[in-house]
Amino acid sequence: MTIQVERLSKKFRIDQVLNSLSFKLEAGEKMSIVGPSGSGKTTLLRILAGLEIPDQGTILLEEKDVTRLSARQRNIGLVFQQPLLFPHMTVAENIAYGAHMNGKKTESTVKDLLAAINLTEAAAQFPAELSGGQQQRVALARALAIEPEILLLDEPFSSLDPNLRQDMRYWVRDLLDKRGITSIFVTHDREEAMLMGDKIGVFHEGTFQQFATAEEIKLNPRNPFIVEFFDHHMLLNDQQFVHIQDIQFSEPSGPCITYEAELLQTTFRFSERVAHLYVKEFDEKITLPTPDDGLSKHIELYIPKDAVQHFQSDGKCNDEQ
Amino acid sequence: MRLFRNNPWLLLLPALLFLILPSYGLATAILESLRGTDGFTGEHYETLFASDRFTASFLFSIRTAFIATVLSLVAGVLLTRTFSGYLEKNIPRLSVWLPMVFPHLVWGYIIILLFAETGLFSQLLVSLGWIGSTNEFPIWTRDSNGIGIILTYIWKEIPFVILMLFPVYSAIPRSYYDLVETLGGSRWDQFKTVELPRILPVLLEIFLIIFAFTLTAYEVPALLGTTFPEMISVLSYQWFYSGSFEDRPLAFAAMTGTSFLIMLGALAAYLYLNRKRMRAMRGRL
Numbered sequence: 001m002t003i004q005v006e007r008l009s010k011k012f013r014i015d016q017v018l019n020s021l022s023f024k025l026e027a028g029e030k031m032s033i034v035g036p037s038g039s040g041k042t043t044l045l046r047i048l049a050g051l052e053i054p055d056q057g058t059i060l061l062e063e064k065d066v067t068r069l070s071a072r073q074r075n076i077g078l079v080f081q082q083p084l085l086f087p088h089m090t091v092a093e094n095i096a097y098g099a100h101m102n103g104k105k106t107e108s109t110v111k112d113l114l115a116a117i118n119l120t121e122a123a124a125q126f127p128a129e130l131s132g133g134q135q136q137r138v139a140l141a142r143a144l145a146i147e148p149e150i151l152l153l154d155e156p157f158s159s160l161d162p163n164l165r166q167d168m169r170y171w172v173r174d175l176l177d178k179r180g181i182t183s184i185f186v187t188h189d190r191e192e193a194m195l196m197g198d199k200i201g202v203f204h205e206g207t208f209q210q211f212a213t214a215e216e217i218k219l220n221p222r223n224p225f226i227v228e229f230f231d232h233h234m235l236l237n238d239q240q241f242v243h244i245q246d247i248q249f250s251e252p253s254g255p256c257i258t259y260e261a262e263l264l265q266t267t268f269r270f271s272e273r274v275a276h277l278y279v280k281e282f283d284e285k286i287t288l289p290t291p292d293d294g295l296s297k298h299i300e301l302y303i304p305k306d307a308v309q310h311f312q313s314d315g316k317c318n319d320e321q
Numbered sequence: 322m323r324l325f326r327n328n329p330w331l332l333l334l335p336a337l338l339f340l341i342l343p344s345y346g347l348a349t350a351i352l353e354s355l356r357g358t359d360g361f362t363g364e365h366y367e368t369l370f371a372s373d374r375f376t377a378s379f380l381f382s383i384r385t386a387f388i389a390t391v392l393s394l395v396a397g398v399l400l401t402r403t404f405s406g407y408l409e410k411n412i413p414r415l416s417v418w419l420p421m422v423f424p425h426l427v428w429g430y431i432i433i434l435l436f437a438e439t440g441l442f443s444q445l446l447v448s449l450g451w452i453g454s455t456n457e458f459p460i461w462t463r464d465s466n467g468i469g470i471i472l473t474y475i476w477k478e479i480p481f482v483i484l485m486l487f488p489v490y491s492a493i494p495r496s497y498y499d500l501v502e503t504l505g506g507s508r509w510d511q512f513k514t515v516e517l518p519r520i521l522p523v524l525l526e527i528f529l530i531i532f533a534f535t536l537t538a539y540e541v542p543a544l545l546g547t548t549f550p551e552m553i554s555v556l557s558y559q560w561f562y563s564g565s566f567e568d569r570p571l572a573f574a575a576m577t578g579t580s581f582l583i584m585l586g587a588l589a590a591y592l593y594l595n596r597k598r599m600r601a602m603r604g605r606l
Contacts, residue, residue: 051499071502078503080496088518088597097514098504146504 008057019206032197077148246307389474397482469545
């Protein structure tokens with residue numbers, strides 16, 4: 001199912017939460033929306049689900065305008081931050097609830113979904129008997145039971161511990177891929193956004209600062225906000241940036257720019273030693289991989305002049321991608 | 322303090338002390354209702370159940386208490402769910418709970434002032450020309466249908482229902498309503514799935530408290546009731562204080578029977594609620 005959003009705007013008193021936002025998602029595509037906490041991602045999802053009405057703009061589901069339809073008329077599934085299972089119902093009853101509401105066959109759907117979430121054995125159990133991850137899987141199955149045209153997920157793993165969260169990411173992504181479900185996944189975690197979406201909408205100030213694949217965002221960040229939000233680059237000024245891997249600890253042979261940095265700490269990431277540095281000139285903290293554990297407190301960073309890149313557009317991403 | 326730690330039964334001591342007086346009253350009533358001239362007998366109960374006056378009074382009491390309780394609950398639920406957000410603020414909450422400070426008797430007098438044939442509403446309707454004279458105003462106080470009693474209890478008990486339900490409504494996450502909506506549910510489904518399972522145990526408890534009270538309280542039916550059929554509390558009082566000592570065991574039998582009925586209801590409700598609670602919390606036990 002295709003979803004097309006055109007010039008969506010929403011204002012709460014003086015707070016412009018959505019500012020003429022547009023994007024399009026083809027059938028089966030997965031999109032992540034990532035942005036700082038409190039930026040309005042959840043409001044966007046609530047508007048798409050029909051729980052809030054936008055001030056302006058249209059939402060088209062397969063060419064059909066659903067902007068003014070209520071949530072119960074839209075057939076859009078929403079998985080919340082908390083599992084929100086009904087405590088007085090069993091796992092099977094919870095899953096069947098939505099399907100039953102929509103007058104769909106429940107027995108085969110529930111059986112199929114229980115198998116899909118690997119909880120066939122727990123069908124007769126109550127939510128209180130399940131772990132956090134299992135509860136969230138049931139919540140996902142319940143949302144899928146209504147056979148939604150689009151599935152929206154609002155930081156569904158935020159209440160889980162890190163190990164479980166990682167497992168759930170792979171599992172949900174795999175499930176969505178297998179079933180070919182068009183989905184929009186909201187998160188404030190950059191890695192999760194890359195994992196859960198074919199495309200990423202970086203949301204800030206009511207609009208997408210960039211709407212592209214993870215690769216494209218890494219190679220060609222559109223504006224300074226993108227550079228600062230992701231860890232791929234160091235921002236030099238409003239027009240220029242440099243990829244982290246182009247920053248060197250020793251002087252290169254060609255022409256280069258030099259910056260002084262203070263070593264704050266060294267830690268390990270993915271078995272690789274990384275140095276946490278404070279670059280005084282930009283008042284910015286960056287993290288660089290380093291093979292050397294003997295870095296002094298004050299070091300110099302070298303950037304080859306030909307590695308410096310320029311932002312290529314007006315910096316905004318309002319139009320349909 | 323160690324003494325209390327070692328023997329937790331001692332912690333129940335204040336509650337047991339408090340129960341001495343009502344337990345003594347109940348035990349005495351049971352004994353008196355069973356005492357005959359030649360030892361224990363069931364003849365007072367036989368006389369009681371054969372009495373048309375008692376049957377009429379008992380049925381009238383059950384009906385009046387049931388209507389008053391159910392209407393208080395319905396109104397209380399509607400008001401709480403409509404204004405639960407507003408009730409978070411201190412002044413609206415205080416204004417709802419303030420009526421609880423006044424005794425039932427005061428409310429009874431207010432009902433007479435407002436709803437009697439010569440009361441405020443009657444005079445108002447006459448002055449508006451809606452009715453010709455105060456005689457045309459329906460009889461709502463000291464009436465044989467118990468309307469005055471029901472009105473008093475509804476007015477007095479609604480704040481109590483709100484007091485009991487408000488914390489339950491405050492604790493319901495709003496996301497549950499959104500969830501039901503996204504799953505295609507209506508407003509009724511939201512009530513049925515999100516609210517009802519949470520408020521049902523409290524509703525049952527409130528029902529028992531209000532029903533037991535309205536069934537057996539004396540002052541409101543004495544003030545607003547009629548001579549026949551009278552509420553069971555009024556009948557028992559009359560039997561107890563009537564000139565004849567022969568009627569007194571009937572009063573004890575009537576109140577013992579009523580207490581037994583209430584205890585039976587409370588036990589059934591407890592067993593039902595416990596089953597529900599166990600079911601929902603099974604994983605945590």
